[in-house]
Amino acid sequence: MNPQYREYVQLKVSRNRFMQQLGFELIEIAEGQVKGALIVGEMHEQQNGFVHGGVISALCDMACGFAAYSLVAEGVQVFTVELKVSYLRPGIGEKILAKGWVLKPGKRFHFCESELYAVKDGKEVLIAKASATMGVIDDKVNDKYGG
Amino acid sequence: MNPQYREYVQLKVSRNRFMQQLGFELIEIAEGQVKGALIVGEMHEQQNGFVHGGVISALCDMACGFAAYSLVAEGVQVFTVELKVSYLRPGIGEKILAKGWVLKPGKRFHFCESELYAVKDGKEVLIAKASATMGVIDDKVNDKYGG
Amino acid sequence: MNPQYREYVQLKVSRNRFMQQLGFELIEIAEGQVKGALIVGEMHEQQNGFVHGGVISALCDMACGFAAYSLVAEGVQVFTVELKVSYLRPGIGEKILAKGWVLKPGKRFHFCESELYAVKDGKEVLIAKASATMGVIDDKVNDKYGG
Amino acid sequence: MNPQYREYVQLKVSRNRFMQQLGFELIEIAEGQVKGALIVGEMHEQQNGFVHGGVISALCDMACGFAAYSLVAEGVQVFTVELKVSYLRPGIGEKILAKGWVLKPGKRFHFCESELYAVKDGKEVLIAKASATMGVIDDKVNDKYGG
Numbered sequence: 001m002n003p004q005y006r007e008y009v010q011l012k013v014s015r016n017r018f019m020q021q022l023g024f025e026l027i028e029i030a031e032g033q034v035k036g037a038l039i040v041g042e043m044h045e046q047q048n049g050f051v052h053g054g055v056i057s058a059l060c061d062m063a064c065g066f067a068a069y070s071l072v073a074e075g076v077q078v079f080t081v082e083l084k085v086s087y088l089r090p091g092i093g094e095k096i097l098a099k100g101w102v103l104k105p106g107k108r109f110h111f112c113e114s115e116l117y118a119v120k121d122g123k124e125v126l127i128a129k130a131s132a133t134m135g136v137i138d139d140k141v142n143d144k145y146g147g
Numbered sequence: 148m149n150p151q152y153r154e155y156v157q158l159k160v161s162r163n164r165f166m167q168q169l170g171f172e173l174i175e176i177a178e179g180q181v182k183g184a185l186i187v188g189e190m191h192e193q194q195n196g197f198v199h200g201g202v203i204s205a206l207c208d209m210a211c212g213f214a215a216y217s218l219v220a221e222g223v224q225v226f227t228v229e230l231k232v233s234y235l236r237p238g239i240g241e242k243i244l245a246k247g248w249v250l251k252p253g254k255r256f257h258f259c260e261s262e263l264y265a266v267k268d269g270k271e272v273l274i275a276k277a278s279a280t281m282g283v284i285d286d287k288v289n290d291k292y293g294g
Numbered sequence: 295m296n297p298q299y300r301e302y303v304q305l306k307v308s309r310n311r312f313m314q315q316l317g318f319e320l321i322e323i324a325e326g327q328v329k330g331a332l333i334v335g336e337m338h339e340q341q342n343g344f345v346h347g348g349v350i351s352a353l354c355d356m357a358c359g360f361a362a363y364s365l366v367a368e369g370v371q372v373f374t375v376e377l378k379v380s381y382l383r384p385g386i387g388e389k390i391l392a393k394g395w396v397l398k399p400g401k402r403f404h405f406c407e408s409e410l411y412a413v414k415d416g417k418e419v420l421i422a423k424a425s426a427t428m429g430v431i432d433d434k435v436n437d438k439y440g441g
Numbered sequence: 442m443n444p445q446y447r448e449y450v451q452l453k454v455s456r457n458r459f460m461q462q463l464g465f466e467l468i469e470i471a472e473g474q475v476k477g478a479l480i481v482g483e484m485h486e487q488q489n490g491f492v493h494g495g496v497i498s499a500l501c502d503m504a505c506g507f508a509a510y511s512l513v514a515e516g517v518q519v520f521t522v523e524l525k526v527s528y529l530r531p532g533i534g535e536k537i538l539a540k541g542w543v544l545k546p547g548k549r550f551h552f553c554e555s556e557l558y559a560v561k562d563g564k565e566v567l568i569a570k571a572s573a574t575m576g577v578i579d580d581k582v583n584d585k586y587g588g
Contacts (some may be wrong), residue, residue: 052165054205084231131220312493346459348499380523
């Protein structure tokens, strides 16, 4: 779709303040898939000392969204239509790895999935799995959600 | 279930670092329902200047979770089994209001829902709707996800 | 959108073989909402004698879909992008009532919800709640899923 | 968990009237995964001649549920807590293949996934992907949903 897809994804990353706030960074960008990492800190915890479910859902959303951005033309926007996250295991570890990919691309939406792994003492454990419908739309901001 | 449910929810709020990090606060706590608010800042934005989908999913999760905590006995823990968020409209506004409630309580899980409203120039617009299965479990941390 | 929306929904109902096979019938059609009923028979049961989860998900899908059809122009097609069903209580009763409505209409999709009630001895009990993204598209069959 | 898991799954299949009504049959049963097939007939169609979304959600539910039954002890029951289905492509073909597996087993729930393939002229096309939370519970019928 876009030979400069890596640069386009990086552009979107560079403008994403909430992603920076969380401390999430992409470490691999390929066609239709991305991988990212987050170093877990105190600010990511919920009341019991685990990584908060809201951090997990945010990482799932970002991994799906950037995977989708790797499969659209320059200037085309991606937005989340809906996201479902299954919380398989508690988020315990020093680092979270997030993998996102496009399961089925389309003209109107890309169906995406993502998986999160908690890394503790060098071992990776799958902690969450998500599926998302990502809308794909030309850059008309006021029409962002198809309304 | 718990005559001190307000104090129990407040205890959970006070320990929730990610909630504080986001700037989300509860403004009403009743049996089986809560209401909260977040003042939108730059740190909550995604690449197009709207409130990030990850902020929205996190608020939906918190609203469902604290509603569930209002309907359990002291010492019982609530954890998110799964969460689905529908992004109805873009998040544009100075403030986000989040309402969460228990649709169907149970011994093993509380089915919960939440709605988010963006407040702009005094007008509230529904921007997201979520449904979640919240697990309910006695406080055995290592058993947190029923595994 | 379509002053003849009732006739358009009825047309879609008349062509829906699986709906007839199940025995599901619409009993009310209004703008953006429908109501239907199914008389429970042996064929609807799963292994424990309750209404099968697949019957329940099918009714949730139909209630959302026909509600969406009531808010599109003549000749426009509706298709399910995704559907999530929460099974709140077991399906026990002589009849199932299904209510579907459009939560947020749009040019590209209608976000819909549906609720199912089991009727037993004259009492209605909420047994399932669903949310769905319904795609809205002009009648180009080969493009049905936006691919 | 259960050395007789194949027989236990077959027992559940034999009592499942809705499954028989649909014409869905299991063709492979292994630990934590099943495969089934449905010959498409007129009764499975929706208004545009494709396999109905309700048939698809029912097959996704069954594939997840029987996969879960292969990983529980004799006498333990499995029930659907929630199910989400993404409709990737239209259901066009002579046959539908359904694969279901347990992504993460647990004491209280098994997180499951399923994929449906439409077979047309000998070619298999992925048409749907589902995720489900399957409750696992000792055989107390009145407590079926944990309420």
